[in-house]
Amino acid sequence: MRPTTKDLAREAGVSRATVDRVLNGRPGVQEKTVRAVQDAIARLGFERNLSAANLAKRRVYRFDFLLPREGGEFLAELETQIRDHGQQMRADSVEIRARRVLERDPHQVVATLAALSPDEVDGVAIMASESPQVRDATLRLNERGIHVVQFISGQHGVRPFDFVGIDNHAAGATAARLLGGFCNRLQGHVLVITESMNSLDSAERRLGFDHVLNTRFAELAALPTLETHGDPARARTIVAAAFRNFPDIVGVYVMSSEAAAPLDAILRHDRHAQLTIIAHERTESTLDLLERDRLDALIVQNPGHVVRSAVRLLKSRCDGRQPLASQDDIRIEILLKENIGGARVRQTLSDRQRPAP
Amino acid sequence: MRPTTKDLAREAGVSRATVDRVLNGRPGVQEKTVRAVQDAIARLGFERNLSAANLAKRRVYRFDFLLPREGGEFLAELETQIRDHGQQMRADSVEIRARRVLERDPHQVVATLAALSPDEVDGVAIMASESPQVRDATLRLNERGIHVVQFISGQHGVRPFDFVGIDNHAAGATAARLLGGFCNRLQGHVLVITESMNSLDSAERRLGFDHVLNTRFAELAALPTLETHGDPARARTIVAAAFRNFPDIVGVYVMSSEAAAPLDAILRHDRHAQLTIIAHERTESTLDLLERDRLDALIVQNPGHVVRSAVRLLKSRCDGRQPLASQDDIRIEILLKENIGGARVRQTLSDRQRPAP
DNA sequence: CTGAAAGCGCTAACAG
DNA sequence: CTGTTAGCGCTTTCAG
Numbered sequence: 001m002r003p004t005t006k007d008l009a010r011e012a013g014v015s016r017a018t019v020d021r022v023l024n025g026r027p028g029v030q031e032k033t034v035r036a037v038q039d040a041i042a043r044l045g046f047e048r049n050l051s052a053a054n055l056a057k058r059r060v061y062r063f064d065f066l067l068p069r070e071g072g073e074f075l076a077e078l079e080t081q082i083r084d085h086g087q088q089m090r091a092d093s094v095e096i097r098a099r100r101v102l103e104r105d106p107h108q109v110v111a112t113l114a115a116l117s118p119d120e121v122d123g124v125a126i127m128a129s130e131s132p133q134v135r136d137a138t139l140r141l142n143e144r145g146i147h148v149v150q151f152i153s154g155q156h157g158v159r160p161f162d163f164v165g166i167d168n169h170a171a172g173a174t175a176a177r178l179l180g181g182f183c184n185r186l187q188g189h190v191l192v193i194t195e196s197m198n199s200l201d202s203a204e205r206r207l208g209f210d211h212v213l214n215t216r217f218a219e220l221a222a223l224p225t226l227e228t229h230g231d232p233a234r235a236r237t238i239v240a241a242a243f244r245n246f247p248d249i250v251g252v253y254v255m256s257s258e259a260a261a262p263l264d265a266i267l268r269h270d271r272h273a274q275l276t277i278i279a280h281e282r283t284e285s286t287l288d289l290l291e292r293d294r295l296d297a298l299i300v301q302n303p304g305h306v307v308r309s310a311v312r313l314l315k316s317r318c319d320g321r322q323p324l325a326s327q328d329d330i331r332i333e334i335l336l337k338e339n340i341g342g343a344r345v346r347q348t349l350s351d352r353q354r355p356a357p
Numbered sequence: 358m359r360p361t362t363k364d365l366a367r368e369a370g371v372s373r374a375t376v377d378r379v380l381n382g383r384p385g386v387q388e389k390t391v392r393a394v395q396d397a398i399a400r401l402g403f404e405r406n407l408s409a410a411n412l413a414k415r416r417v418y419r420f421d422f423l424l425p426r427e428g429g430e431f432l433a434e435l436e437t438q439i440r441d442h443g444q445q446m447r448a449d450s451v452e453i454r455a456r457r458v459l460e461r462d463p464h465q466v467v468a469t470l471a472a473l474s475p476d477e478v479d480g481v482a483i484m485a486s487e488s489p490q491v492r493d494a495t496l497r498l499n500e501r502g503i504h505v506v507q508f509i510s511g512q513h514g515v516r517p518f519d520f521v522g523i524d525n526h527a528a529g530a531t532a533a534r535l536l537g538g539f540c541n542r543l544q545g546h547v548l549v550i551t552e553s554m555n556s557l558d559s560a561e562r563r564l565g566f567d568h569v570l571n572t573r574f575a576e577l578a579a580l581p582t583l584e585t586h587g588d589p590a591r592a593r594t595i596v597a598a599a600f601r602n603f604p605d606i607v608g609v610y611v612m613s614s615e616a617a618a619p620l621d622a623i624l625r626h627d628r629h630a631q632l633t634i635i636a637h638e639r640t641e642s643t644l645d646l647l648e649r650d651r652l653d654a655l656i657v658q659n660p661g662h663v664v665r666s667a668v669r670l671l672k673s674r675c676d677g678r679q680p681l682a683s684q685d686d687i688r689i690e691i692l693l694k695e696n697i698g699g700a701r702v703r704q705t706l707s708d709r710q711r712p713a714p
Numbered sequence: 715c716t717g718a719a720a721g722c723g724c725t726a727a728c729a730g
Numbered sequence: 731c732t733g734t735t736a737g738c739g740c741t742t743t744c745a746g
Binding site: 334 | 404407528530531539653659686691
Binding site for chain 4: 004005006016017019020023024049051052053054055056057058
């Protein structure tokens with residue numbers, strides 16, 4: 001039987017109310033009383049029961065995922081994961097919302113963040129690209145007592161906030177390693193294409209990509225990044241032009257999270273079957289292409305993991321707990337045709353409910 | 358404010374005790390009373406508060422991970438993860454133990470399982486290879502009311518238990534795809550080596566490997582599987598012999614979870630730098646080799662994920678909840694030198710604790 | 715500065 | 731078959 005506050009109170013010769021004050025670092029307790037209680041804690045090896053505390057406090061954790069207003073399949077998948085996990089967590093008094101409210105314009109983001117109040121929400125996961133204004137607004141948010149995690153977009157270590165997502169530099173490097181490896185020592189150019197370069201994320205990926213390509217695959221030369229700006233027609237035009245100007249293109253790296261339009265443009269090219277193509281994220285369209293051998297590999301961050309990670313972090317912060325770093329590592333996953341379905345938790349067929357004993 | 362049992366009781370015109378009986382499917386309530394309560398539940402959108410219930414019941418979840426007695430780095434890593442996660446979960450009334458108690462001998466496993474009693478443990482994660490005896494013992498365990506998940510070892514879909522781990526067939530296939538891809542259309546033989554073939558897991562990997570190698574890389578021919586049986590000296594001998602007999606070996610697939618000894622033997626060969634080498638699992642030694650370019654890729658199952666997945670499943674089963682399949686997918690991860698550190702949750706530097714509001 | 719008492723949402727034991 | 735009462739471990743008034 002784990003010791004309770006009652007035991008503590010007896011051991012320390014005080015009332016449970018006092019124990020509570022000490023436990024929660026509330027003021028108004030004599031030095032020596034505090035010490036008495038702390039001694040008792042150490043002696044009994046007391047560990048507080050968080051859910052009992054939350055019950056008494058009627059505490060509910062309210063977390064918002066603030067997502068870009070516009071987006072494609074990847075974003076949709078994230079939303080689904082957020083909803084699913086939110087459903088799961090309701091039983092544990094965690095309320096999670098996915099809100100598509102952020103626009104490209106930093107000022108709009110700032111305004112949205114400014115509108116957040118600590119008595120509406122306990123923590124937010126923000127998916128927005130870097131900018132000084134946003135950074136400041138985020139800091140102010142935090143000062144108002146709202147916990148923040150930088151979600152998917154942005155860099156780690158740069159800001160004083162938890163970051164959940166992959167290391168984009170490493171992701172680019174991984175893409176280069178695969179592309180180079182699969183290109184069979186072929187000599188030629190590599191096409192790099194993205195929806196837009198305007199986020200630091202893309203820049204990071206590009207850096208990582210170039211680094212590995214240059215140091216490890218001298219036979220390949222990457223072309224300047226093409227940008228589609230979400231315009232399929234434009235995508236087709238610039239891709240066609242690239243193939244015309246560089247007939248020796250042997251590989252393609254689609255750098256953005258939303259890959260559908262660029263990929264479509266690439267696959268219209270009549271030599272696409274000879275190309276080694278690498279893209280990002282697991283969506284319906286990329287998976288389909290991978291399965292049909294149109295695509296060679298996908299560099300992926302697992303949406304379910306990032307979502308759960310963000311929630312765990314937010315919750316830890318709310319509880320004043322130090323999150324366990326190792327458990328929230330977001331891996332850069334590589335998907336080939338062979339390990340797509342690698343998904344494997346098979347459930348019992350006979351799924352009759354057995355009442356708890 | 359979420360409705361409580363009190364609200365339900367009022368709404369249905371019964372006492373809270375009756376509400377409780379209905380909620381938990383306990384017998385001894387009139388048909389129509391049950392319906393009245395259920396109607397109220399639907400009307401109010403009632404959702405039970407699990408932690409309050411657990412508090413009242415003083416419920417503690419006790420889960421054991423039953424692991425092989427002998428093992429190497431991979432097993433050690435699993436143990437660490439189990440301990441870490443156990444530490445984390447204590448606050449949520451989940452007690453987790455890692456027990457190195459299983460031996461090769463199925464009878465010993467059966468005996469160990471038979472000794473388990475539902476008033477000592479609520480669920481177990483079993484890491485043992487398939488065998489009819491073990492299967493029966495597991496079934497009996499389950500009938501005694503102990504929840505079971507088949508952990509890492511074993512196949513999915515075969516047994517009426519939850520399985521947590523990667524699909525070994527797909528893992529083998531993935532290895533072949535990478536090996537073939539990286540081999541640069543080279544022609545030659547591929548060495549396949551494992552600690553031992555006696556588990557179905559190895560057989561599955563081999564099957565998947567051969568399938569892809571044969572269909573996709575006709576220029577490569579895989580040799581019969583070599584087995585080291587955990588004997589480093591033997592490993593060196595048979596590897597040396599293989600290289601002597603087949604001077605055209607271009608690639609190596611180390612199939613077992615424990616790869617240290619086989620890899621050591623391989624890397625003694627003077628042509629090892631020209632080989633493409635693929636192994637399994639992220640351990641200190643494999644990581645080190647990957648970083649030093651001695652190894653080309655690692656096929657990995659994330660120990661942290663499998664552990665958390667197993668615990669989530671066990672807990673869901675105990676609560677009579679249907680686990681959410683999607684969230685417990687165990688991916689076959691691919692580790693290259695470039696995405697090793699892909700681990701990325703960076704924490705705040707200034708990690709001062711901010712008291713909860 | 716400290717303690718007594720009531721209560722969070724749910725369950726358990728015992729009457730009826 | 732159903733209700734009453736007490737209590738899980740912790741927090742929160744409100745006196746003192």
